[in-house]
Amino acid sequence: MLEIVNLHASIDNKVILNGINLKINLGEVHAIMGPNGSGKSTLSNVIAGHDGYDIISGDILFDGDSVLDFPPEKRAHLGLFLSFQYPVEIPGITVSNFIRTALNEIRKAKGEESLGASPMLKLMREKMKVLEMDKGFLSRSLNEGFSGGEKKRNEIFQMAMLEPKMAILDETDSGLDIDALRVVANGVNALRSDRNAFIVITHYQRLLDYIIPDFVHVLFNGKIVKSGGKELAIELEKRGYDWIKKEQK
């Protein structure tokens, strides 16, 4: 469903992605791991269509079609979701208002009717239950004054509401304590199906104890240098990234 072909990208003339190849099918969960500065966040931003990066060469295909010329919102309409590492605050806009706007924009783009207030609220309550979120959440200003954990939970809540085909979780585990991590992982697992796919970007193997990946890739210097199954993550946890760095020399 998502295919990244020999992708090279730079920011301010500095090459960050150096030939990424990745193919993700429906029903799969791919974990991307790697040391700091290896290009993990750049990759997720580039897939989402952030215009701060220059695409030097290569392609990103969504269901077989290139999305390189698409603005971020059009990629979102196709079913791409990015759970941000650092979600932004939008003062004065409530969580429920934001999600309603987002969901209805996506529905509109798909030619579907807007969802009314009452079914919307019902849906929100269902999803919040899974994520063990308090109802008061809905009327708070988006991410304003949220703790790190609340922000991440809010990202997963939005994902649950928007039901994307392809979700990228960018370091969703950072800033989460062990209980929050379990809840968030449960939320993700509840959404897993053969109609969607996930990329889980993380530094640590810990998250992968809860969200079991089908594939693990190691990103280093803007390239996927190693791929494997779940056991690769465990090996990385034990041995660190140094042996990979050495292998590359």
Added chain:
Amino acid sequence: MWLRRKLFIVSDNDKIIDEVTSSDYKYGFSTEIDSDTIDPGLSEDVIRQISLKKDEPQWMTDWRLDAYKVWKEMDEPDWANVSYSKPDFQNISYYSAVKKKQYDSLDEVDPELLKTFEKLGISLDEQKRLSGVAMDIVVDSVSVATTFKKTLKEKGIIFCSMSEAIKEHPELVKKHLGTVIPKSDNYYAALNSAVFTDGSFCYIPNGVRCPMELSTYFRINEAGTGQFERTLLIADKGSYVSYLEGCTAPQRDENQLHAAVVELIAMDDSEIKYSTVQNWFPGDSNGKGGVFNFVTKRGICETQAKISWTQVETGSAVTWKYPSCILKGDNSIGEFYSVALTNNFQQADTGTKMLHLGSNTKSTIISKGISAGRSHNSYRGLVRMGPRAKNARNFSQCDSLLMGDKCGAHTFPYIEVKNSTAKTEHEATTSKIGEDQIFYCQQRGLNPEAAIALIVNGYCKDVLNQLPMEFAVEAQKLLAISLEGSVG
């Protein structure tokens, strides 16, 4: 990049406000209605002519002539943070009346006019049926339709055009006109006092709570005609009224002068809520044309009375406007909630004056400025605690939001405290819409313009919340439309 726009062609349906494809002024059409106009120029003769045409009593003519004398001795003020070429007052036509006047039913109204209302998305039909809003519609200078009058009459509420009030309720007009804003108050107020053609008059009797929002739509509709509205609103003891004022103007190449005066009188224990959505033609994206909006608005609060001004200002090429409160009575309350949005080459110098005279008086000022394009947006406010203002309180918050790097936001807060028990607080912030915020919204499926509209609406929430529901919805759409093309 604020030039991404195209000419807007008006269709007959009334969904204009939903159109979000272009950002040139969307109400830029003029209606061809047979008009009765006095030749341009200003003199005692012209003023007598206006008074004569309006069939006014001698005391009103004298009042106008007196104001004219005062005005002639005054100079146009130049302290505001705006620059524009001064209007030529001898080149303005001071009277323009739609020939046919009052109607009993819509069938009698000029169909062209009805179309105008439809284009504005506020057909009278709809208004009558849906909203329970009584309308005193001012097209140019003379009222052409007043609805819901009967319902109001039962409560003893007077809501009519100023011309009618001068004839029907001379004792009220004589007693109150010019008491809050004297003829000599300022240059434009003096001009207005001399040449005002019409406006609204409203009186709420003792102890009456007005059962509906009173609403006036203003509209400039004659090429080269200045519009000088005069509004007088009196809330008698213990009464309550919510008044809505909204305006749009047809697109013109030359500048149009708009110098309105609004006086509010809130007697003991009464409350007046005055809301404005101002959307005069702002000039095109190159800064050509646009309305000069030089308005004087002031209210006086007697004991325990409250006046609340809420304004959403998106229009006009140049705005000069400071809705103010004289907190004369003890325990009286003044509020000012404002969103002023400027785009392209617009200039706004707006704010409020809170004059605390009585003890335990309270005032709140929430001002949200938004500047885009090459516009300049200034907040100018005065909080004055007089010597008798024991335990008076003020809280002011002035926020500025900048979009792009070619616009300006300025704040001129003046605070004078002459009573040691009075307290005043002032908070101010300046921020920019972050690219990260826009990207975040885009990732959730919103296009950049929808993202900005959302962020701006969040930013203005404290003010928009003060507006009556339908007005708030309209104001939100207006903000979105006014900012179209400001990103890209």
